[in-house]
Amino acid sequence: MDTIFALASAQGKAGVAVIRLSGPDSHSAAARLTGGALPKRGMVLRTLTDHGGARLDDGLVLTFQTPASFTGEDVAELQIHGSTASVNAVLRCLSDTEGLRIAEPGEFTRRALENGKMDLTQVEGLADLIDAETEAQRKQAQTILAGELGTLAERWRRDLIRAASLLEAVIDFADEEVPTDVSPEVRELIQGVMSDLHREADGVKIAERIRSGFEVAIVGLPNAGKSTLLNALAGREAAITSEYAGTTRDVIEVRMDLAGLPVTLLDTAGLRETEDHVENLGIELARSRAEAADLRVFLSETPKDLGVEMREDDIHVLPKADLRGIGEKGVSGKTGQGIDALVDDISCVLRQRTTAHGIATRERHRIAITRALDSLTSAISVLESGPDLYDIAAEELRTAIRALESLVGRIDVETLLDEIFSSFCLGK
Structure with missing residues (x-):
């Protein structure tokens, strides 16, 4: 079995970087870097040097003995200063060490699977957690x-x-x-x-x-305020808004965290009859994505105007509440009126659906x-x-x-x- 190594922490400058080794030569390779014997299991502070004795960095060296490690093999972890130069210097030294090679993507976890430390579902759970x-x-x-x-x-x-x-x-x-x-x-x-x-x-x-995200489509007539509402929900200018009908031709997607759930909001083209070929393509795409969405928000006076049938959990809200009389309910992306209530309604529907999920994902x-x-x-x-x-x-x-x-x-x-x-x- 080869001994493998790789940077286990994120790429880029950081306070601390972690380099992991796993395999039969991991402890001896770490010992050569630190110039002295290491405990079979434990943590020590050492100075790391290259093969010529030049100082690389100071760091903590953690050792784990088979089978009590993540991979089920002998494992060593080097916790060094997280500068790009320091990390590259240590990785180069490990690359020049006989019997070591750079790990392939996921190879540490694959060894954990092969050595009985995890089953395949746990591997998938780890990928989802990352x-x-x-x-x-x-x-x-x-x-x-x-x-x-x-x-x-x-x-x-x-x-x-x-x-x-x-x-x-x-x-x-x-x-x-x-x-x-x-x-x-x-x-x-x-x-x-x-x-x-x-x-x-x-x-x-x-x-x-829950893993991939719920899709929530905003549907309505042209100039109903769909793009303005999307921007308000996203907290940024994700969609172009204008007073001209037919501005939105494609489906605009914004991914966000809504009450702890992953949600992709879809701003679709205004649904209407038109002779504009390009706009018609956008309208057909809008209808298709609205039909496939997990939940639709109908932004219109009446949903029947849109030619898309409402499903049981779909939400209907009146558009442009800022232009309506006092006391009338609705939503306005321009002023923010009714947005908190809409977010609560969407979150409530999606949370109710998640109560039906099991463990299989x-x-x-x-x-x-x-x-x-x-x-x-x-x-x-x-x-x-x-x-x-x-x-x-x-x-x-x-x-x-x-x-x-x-x-x-x-x-x-x-x-x-x-x-x-x-x-x-x-x-x-």
Whole structure:
């Protein structure tokens, strides 16, 4: 196994930079840099020098002994001053050290997976945590990183192994009279797992939205104040505004944190009949994006004017509240009137939706769960036919178990690993 190294902290000037080494030569390589033996596990303050004895920097050296480390291997971390020059000097020295090589993206985490320190769902949770921009994303990523989905999968797997073993016991003693009918317990075990799997499969779509963000489209007639409202919500001039109808031709997107949830606001072209070919293209795009959005804000006198049917949770607000009489409700991006109430309404709808999400967060999870459900449905059906077909039911259970094992990365995931780890930085 190679010994790898990389900058584990962010690129650029900082107060402290962390360089991580992992592998069988990590401790000896760190010791050569510091000119003395290091504890197998601990922290010491040392002066770092190059191979010619020239001083590089002062820093803390942390050592971790296998298997009690992030990767499950011997690990050393160098905490030095975070200047670009200091970091580059230490990295050059490590590059010139025999037996060391620069890590590939995500290689530290990949080694943690291969050495049993994390399962595949935890790796995905770590990637999500690194990318998290909102509180909801952070909490969801922490749940996965803590191993809760892996714990669930192991419980499901254990129950299905128990069910399969009961069926196989009957098969093994087919020529003898089995004193107990195992089918009630087998059915109960399978149905319990299926209930959990259905709940997780149904919640994946919302969980994915927490990861990638909800889309909220602002739709209305031309000059209804959509772009002005978008700018007010974004707190900056994200869209061009003018008194001329048809100014917005494309869909303008603004990503923001709304009550801890990731939200992409869409400013769409005004919906109207027009002979302008380019504007028509924008209007068709607006209708398409509005239909696909998770939530629509209808900025109009009446939603029926827009030719887009309102869904149950969609929000209707009156435009240009600053031009209306006292006491009339509405929203104005120009003065800010009604914006706090609109933000509260949007946040309330999206928060209610997030209550339905489970622990599974990715389409890969949903596919593995669906495969397991299909096999369990077949197993229940075959089980009803009696002991003569228990061998088929047992095989369906084994297929379901393999699907759950792929969920946590035990089997059938090699083709996924390069794609997953390519999103990691070098120091992870």
